[in-house]
């Protein structure tokens with residue numbers, strides 16, 4: 001599943017409308033809630049056959065994959081670059097409203113990082129291109145009392161991340177993955193990537209971002225997932 005959809009990178013053939021708001025408790029959601037209750041993924045480390053250096057790189061309970069699995073709530077909103085927008089509200093000096101040209105006008109960087117998904121797969125050496133998290137923060141200028149960022153996505157998904165966790169050198173608002181435009185399935189055209197947290201904290205199809213003094217748990221955080229999501233501490237479930 002590498003999603004090399006060169007002729008249709010944003011998956012606009014077969015456009016899919018609608019929101020998951022009306023169908024929150026999908027089968028997938030129920031399965032993952034069950035796993036959260038059972039503590040799925042907490043046992044064992046899948047380290048056999050890996051070199052020592054690779055073992056140190058793999059968080060506890062994870063196994064390596066070369067695929068790039070797709071996980072979401074079942075709705076993959078189609079967003080063309082020219083209709084993409086990102087708005088910011090809350091405790092910031094500069095509540096931006098960016099379109100595609102605004103995004104492209106920012107300095108761009110390349111960042112290589114590993115993905116760790118709570119469902120126990122990890123994928124090494126993903127090359128992301130886009131606008132760095134640090135640059136983004138320097139533009140919106142969070143106020144000193146802003147401690148949490150809440151991401152809101154087109155499919156109704158939300159997730160919460162501390163500003164301090166977003167303010168890392170490897171955080172990026174990515175439009176490119178391994179040299180290809182970020183596909184619709186993986187949250188294209190632009191997706192925040194926060195590699196030091198489990199991948200559910202990297203919201204696909206983000207449309208709005210708010211900065212708050214108080215934490216507000218997101219979609220999975222209220223369904224049994226750990227609020228902090230650090231793979232090295234195995235913060236999978238609450």
Ligand SMILES: Nc1nc2c(c(=O)[nH]1)N[C@H]1C(S)=C(S)[C@@H](COP(=O)(O)O)O[C@H]1N2
Nearest residue numbers: 069070071072073153157186200202203204
């Ligand atoms: N908007 C949105 N973002 C989302 C999700 C989702 O359902 N909707 N699922 C999260 C979860 S649980 C995971 S594991 C990753 C999966 O990203 P991928 O499909 O690119 O592998 O996206 C995260 N971001």
Ligand SMILES: [Mo]
Nearest residue numbers: 071118119200
């Ligand atoms: Mo996930």
